[in-house]
Amino acid sequence: MQVIHTIPELREALAVHRQRGFVPTMGNLHDGHLALVKQARELVGPTGAVVASIFVNRLQFAPHEDFDTYPRTLERDCGLLEAAGCDVVFAPGEKELYPEPQSYKVLPPTELADILEGHFRPGFFTGVCTVVHKLFNIVQPTLAVFGKKDYQQLMVLRRMTAQMALPIAIHGGETRRSDEPGNEGLALSSRNGYLSAAEKAEALRLSATLKALIARWQAGERELAALEADAMQALRDAGWAPDYLTLRRQHDLGPAVDGQPLVALGAARLGRTRLIDNLEVVG
Numbered sequence: 001m002q003v004i005h006t007i008p009e010l011r012e013a014l015a016v017h018r019q020r021g022f023v024p025t026m027g028n029l030h031d032g033h034l035a036l037v038k039q040a041r042e043l044v045g046p047t048g049a050v051v052a053s054i055f056v057n058r059l060q061f062a063p064h065e066d067f068d069t070y071p072r073t074l075e076r077d078c079g080l081l082e083a084a085g086c087d088v089v090f091a092p093g094e095k096e097l098y099p100e101p102q103s104y105k106v107l108p109p110t111e112l113a114d115i116l117e118g119h120f121r122p123g124f125f126t127g128v129c130t131v132v133h134k135l136f137n138i139v140q141p142t143l144a145v146f147g148k149k150d151y152q153q154l155m156v157l158r159r160m161t162a163q164m165a166l167p168i169a170i171h172g173g174e175t176r177r178s179d180e181p182g183n184e185g186l187a188l189s190s191r192n193g194y195l196s197a198a199e200k201a202e203a204l205r206l207s208a209t210l211k212a213l214i215a216r217w218q219a220g221e222r223e224l225a226a227l228e229a230d231a232m233q234a235l236r237d238a239g240w241a242p243d244y245l246t247l248r249r250q251h252d253l254g255p256a257v258d259g260q261p262l263v264a265l266g267a268a269r270l271g272r273t274r275l276i277d278n279l280e281v282v283g
């Protein structure tokens with residue numbers, strides 16, 4: 001496995017590979033990321049190249065967010081990526097990707113990017129789209145894999161890729177969850193590392209509350225606003241500060257309606273840690 005820090009070296013290393021599977025990350029890797037790398041390997045086959053990028057993208061962080069403290073663990077990450085079957089790690093420094101302030105940006109449409117995560121993290125999806133578009137130009141992958149844990153991000157990036165006519169197949173990877181005793185079912189996330197042991201056990205309440213919201217809908221309750229308000233209150237009662245808990249259509253994240261595939265999504269702060277999760281409604 002090669003670890004590459006500059007754009008020219010990456011282009012040279014990839015020149016011989018026609019099929020390229022790409023997994024963009026911000027590092028501090030866990031089994032969720034590694035599952036995406038394995039999925040990329042399956043998709044490109046043994047002769048294709050699997051490329052993972054590690055870059056904590058300043059553009060998608062608001063000034064009060066955790067850009068400075070986000071864990072940077074390159075050496076450990078590279079060991080994990082090699083074991084997972086990655087061929088090339090692209091780990092650019094900030095000056096490599098942004099040699100001058102990135103004033104050309106990719107602006108995603110407001111109806112998708114200013115709701116939910118985008119509402120609570122203004123500018124987040126502009127930062128994500130801009131860096132992913134740039135990374136796509138650098139890596140020139142034939143396919144890319146993103147996790148469903150960041151459900152809205154996957155949707156925004158799918159639409160960007162289609163609308164910009166980028167010749168890249170976008171794949172979604174299922175959310176990997178913890179099987180650690182006491183935390184079984186907790187969505188793996190780099191930010192789980194900010195949680196104390198007690199908070200980690202409490203963190204399961206986010207998915208449990210989404211499950212309860214889905215169960216009430218499936219039992220026939222249709223007062224969506226009341227269902228969502230109850231879910232928010234249940235988290236508040238347990239000491240959380242929820243941003244949203246909501247039931248949406250899978251295809252455009254509009255409000256839930258009967259007869260269409262749905263997904264429950266939530267974001268909430270537990271102590272100083274902001275967690276997100278989602279569950280697709282089956283049946």
Ligand SMILES: Nc1ncnc2c1ncn2[C@@H]1O[C@H](COP(=O)(O)OP(=O)(O)OP(=O)(O)O)[C@@H](O)[C@H]1O
Pocket residue numbers: 024025026027031032033035036145146147148149150173174175176177187188189190191192
């Ligand atoms: N539990 C998971 N299962 C599957 N994919 C995941 C999981 N967690 C993250 N990913 C995916 O990994 C890719 C890189 O995400 P990122 O580096 O931000 O990891 P993260 O754990 O989501 O970090 P954070 O805690 O900062 O949100 C994204 O496509 C993301 O959706």
Ligand SMILES: CC(C)(CO)[C@@H](O)C(=O)[O-]
Pocket residue numbers: 024025026055057060128131132150153
């Ligand atoms: C896609 C991404 C790597 C862009 O910085 C980031 O948003 C992430 O890790 O999900």
Ligand code: BAL
Pocket residue numbers: 060150153
């Ligand atoms: N996991 C998405 C990247 C972020 O939260 O900044």
